[in-house]
Amino acid sequence: SQTIHQWPATLVQPVGSPLSLECTVEGTSNPNLYWYRQAAGRGLQLLFYSVGIGQISSEVPQNLSASRPQDRQFILSSKKLLLSDSGFYLCAWDLMAGRETQYFGPGTRLLVL
Amino acid sequence: QKEVEQNSGPLSVPEGAIASLNCTYSDRVSQSFFWYRQYSGKSPELIMSIYSNGDKEDGRFTAQLNKASQYVSLLIRDSQPSDSATYLCAVGGGSYIPTFGRGTSLIVHP
Numbered sequence: 001s002q003t004i005h006q007w008p009a010t011l012v013q014p015v016g017s018p019l020s021l022e023c024t025v026e027g028t029s030n031p032n033l034y035w036y037r038q039a040a041g042r043g044l045q046l047l048f049y050s051v052g053i054g055q056i057s058s059e060v061p062q063n064l065s066a067s068r069p070q071d072r073q074f075i076l077s078s079k080k081l082l083l084s085d086s087g088f089y090l091c092a093w094d095l096m097a098g099r100e101t102q103y104f105g106p107g108t109r110l111l112v113l
Numbered sequence: 114q115k116e117v118e119q120n121s122g123p124l125s126v127p128e129g130a131i132a133s134l135n136c137t138y139s140d141r142v143s144q145s146f147f148w149y150r151q152y153s154g155k156s157p158e159l160i161m162s163i164y165s166n167g168d169k170e171d172g173r174f175t176a177q178l179n180k181a182s183q184y185v186s187l188l189i190r191d192s193q194p195s196d197s198a199t200y201l202c203a204v205g206g207g208s209y210i211p212t213f214g215r216g217t218s219l220i221v222h223p
Binding site: 034042043046049088093097098099100101102103104105106107109 | 144145147154155156157158159162201203205206209210211213214215216
């Protein structure tokens with residue numbers, strides 16, 4: 001069966017510090033991978049998606065970036081965090097964008113102080 | 114711009130009642146429809162998917178789809194306090210990434 005991991009589970013970082021969140025998927029090949037952010041009381045905001053190694057599409061211009069160095073690994077990064085980067089970061093995967101279920105990881109709760 | 118609209122709630126129902134959650138969408142070519150449940154502080158988990166007009170039942174949950182009216186709903190029968198959560202509607206189709214609504218908060222009180 002497929003499993004999706006995210007770490008860390010929680011993170012408290014000062015403004016201006018760097019960020020690296022990691023997501024890995026097990027039990028499937030060539031998944032589409034997604035990064036979402038959910039601010040408190042808000043909906044899911046799609047940040048990045050990837051259909052393959054090295055292929056990244058950005059949905060929202062901001063100080064975040066994403067990389068996919070391996071088929072089942074997706075990394076979200078920032079060089080300098082802003083207060084507005086606080087939120088719940090979710091990684092998700094599917095096999096057929098828009099036609100099959102997306103499966104979400106457990107999420108990383110980020111608080112920028 | 115593809116839009117998915119949900120009433121933010123909260124929707125409050127007594128235990129044992131039927132909870133009805135609604136979702137409308139703007140893109141007529143949408144083909145795939147999903148309902149997710151999200152408990153506070155947790156990630157969304159799939160409840161049901163539906164692709165054809167009509168009803169689809171799974172236990173206490175029934176999804177209803179009406180493509181002509183661009184409307185999809187989720188009925189929860191015999192609501193339990195453990196059903197208290199935010200319910201997210203997602204709409205997809207073709208090869209585009211599903212669009213999520215902002216969710217409806219459901220409170221089931223004993």
